[in-house]
Amino acid sequence: MGYSRFVEIGRVCLVNYGPLNNSLVVVVDVVDGRRALVDGPGVKRQMVSFKRLSLTNLKVEGFVHSATAKIVKKQWEACEIEKKWTESTWAKKLAQREARANTTDFQRFQVMINRKKRSQIINKELAKMKKSA
Structure with missing residues (x-):
């Protein structure tokens, strides 16, 4: 089976570094070979380097590049990304790691x-x- 996690419009990513660490964002537009324009719940629209993003298997369907924050939020809720993310093993591992760190x-x-x-x-x-x- 080939690689299936590509940087594309609508791909849900986990920020793995910086002040937005462990925040879910969606790629709204690809700026160049190193950066993407991202948006998400609780995250202001901004450019983030691909080095700071971990691509997930989740994808938000139904909007084109550079869609407004309102459209992104609407499609995010329609695709139930938060629910799918909390059910994933990746999110469960992060929650378990955080719980252990806070003991x-x-x-x-x-x-x-x-x-x-x-x-x-x-x-x-x-x-x-x-x-x-």
Whole structure:
């Protein structure tokens, strides 16, 4: 199977660097070989380098290049991009990473204790199975 994530009008991207980090945007127009004009919910229309964009499999259909912010917002909602994004494994991994980064010392301690308890239970059951076999 060939590569299917191309920079194109309507491609949804994740900003991976800078003040817009982890924001979803849609490519409205390709400026040149290095930059694109992007727009999205909570993001002002601006030019962003391709180095700062991670292309997703999602695409917003129904508008031509340099469409207004109103049209982009309307098509964004019609395609249910937010819902599709939250269901993707990529978004789930980012949410899990953020949740782990925001844990307190006590929460990390509780996770360690629960892991130990789980492994003890597994080892006991495994020993029973080996003994009976």
